[in-house]
Amino acid sequence: MRIPVKHPGGEYDIILERGALGNAEKYLPHGCRTFVVTDTGVPAKYARAAAGATDCAAVVTLPAGEATKSLDSYRILLSRMAEASLTRSDCVIAVGGGVVGDLSGFAAATYMRGIGFYNIPTTLLSQVDSSIGGKVAVDMDGIKNIVGAFYQPREVMIDPDVLATLDRRQFAAGLCEAIKMAATCDAVLFGLIEDSRDIDADLDRVIHGALMIKRGVVENDPGERGLRRVLNFGHTVGHAVEGIMNGAWLHGECVAVGMLPMCGGAARKRLCAVLEKYGLPTELPREADAVRLCDFMRHDKKAAAGGINVVTVGEIGSFEFTKMTPEEIAGRAVTI
Structure with missing residues (x-):
């Protein structure tokens, strides 16, 4: 099922489909390089599926937990993106929950003043809420989401099957x-x-x-x-x-x-x-x-x-x- 979402800059689709991640090549971008971000709380096979469906420049796995949603992690992502020589025609793919999506989206929003962003939420919270609407941010000084932006994804892929591994x-x-x-x-x-x-x-x-x-x-x-x-x-x-x-x-x-x-x-x-x-x-x-x-x-x-x-x-x-x-x-x- 495709659910279109309109925003001031255009429109993107939410793909809601069981088994979508197994058919990721149908939905993820081609003709550019991708930078996949995940964390240790997400089964590695999910990030591998996204990377394998695209021309992947790098997969970065961060520690799981809210502490990762920080300016330090944001800097790490920007450094790795630069090391991978990503250009404005390339894109970031988030594979994880709200922490990964918010952090990756903020990095995509600000690297070279903005590159493409795709979100594959793997928790129920991120599937029903944080992956939709364009809010991206990091925490600072113990205050949630105090540094961030509105930056719309190019697509959100929601596969309820991935929730089988969620505690x-x-x-x-x-x-x-x-x-x-x-x-x-x-x-x-x-x-x-x-x-x-x-x-x-x-x-x-x-x-x-x-x-x-x-x-x-x-x-x-x-x-x-x-x-x-x-x-x-x-x-x-x-x-x-x-x-x-x-x-x-x-x-x-x-x-x-x-x-x-x-x-x-x-x-x-x-x-x-x-x-x-x-x-x-x-x-x-x-x-x-x-x-x-x-x-x-x-x-x-x-x-x-x-x-x-x-x-x-x-x-x-x-x-x-x-x-x-x-x-x-x-x-x-x-x-x-």
């Missing part, structure tokens, strides 16, 4: 991003996840539903000036928890506890039950007290004069934007 904790953390989008925008998709007796059997429908939400949002707001902020539901507290926990919690786990303070009444009850069903946390870690949460939230990219723009959910499938101070948000978070 269940990572799977649940990725599912949290689909839950997030459903909670704000699609009550039917939320109900599917809520009532599913076999989430693996329902996975293709979940991925497709999440992609449809994400596509609709980013096409209407490619630069995150308005509607796209809905995708940040749970992320203000979530990013603060992620910074406090310094890698001990996965991104999706942090978003899970970040969503609950932004829900009210029946919506919170339903969301809490769904998170518990899939083994996601519903309480803040003890390290995340109000003072530390506020310290991290003051660096939030959504901060503006008078507070931070946050997303609240009063009823599953709908949302509102509101502005709160870090102190107000932290107060809600520590009392859930």
Whole structure:
């Protein structure tokens, strides 16, 4: 299935197809050299498949983990790209989760002022969220995504078969991003996840539903000036928890506890039950007290004069934007 995504500079396709990686030569570029980036958490056969389907100049394997999404790793990639004598007609292929995609995309965006970028996401989180929409970035000084750009891929290849090697904790953390989008925008998709007796059997429908939400949002707001902020539901507290926990919690786990303070009444009850069903946390870690949460939230990219723009959910499938101070948000978070 090809899902076209429009953006101000043109259009790219999301390929959603089981077995797509085994037929990568159909979808990856020819007539140029490629630079494949992966990490140690990704089965090596996935990067080999991408490299073998193209004229590959180099495969770079970085350490797995959020710590890799750094300016140091960014510099390593740029150095290796220069060593490989990549030109503006060549391209970068990311094979991995959100860390690999964000880092590789940022390197592609800035090497020689921009070369082609292809993304093959191999985690559920990156398949339903981070690989689509053109956000690329690295972390710095403990602050997530503080250095980055909007840079659209030329293609995104999503092969649900690669998720068979994903451990269940990572799977649940990725599912949290689909839950997030459903909670704000699609009550039917939320109900599917809520009532599913076999989430693996329902996975293709979940991925497709999440992609449809994400596509609709980013096409209407490619630069995150308005509607796209809905995708940040749970992320203000979530990013603060992620910074406090310094890698001990996965991104999706942090978003899970970040969503609950932004829900009210029946919506919170339903969301809490769904998170518990899939083994996601519903309480803040003890390290995340109000003072530390506020310290991290003051660096939030959504901060503006008078507070931070946050997303609240009063009823599953709908949302509102509101502005709160870090102190107000932290107060809600520590009392859930």
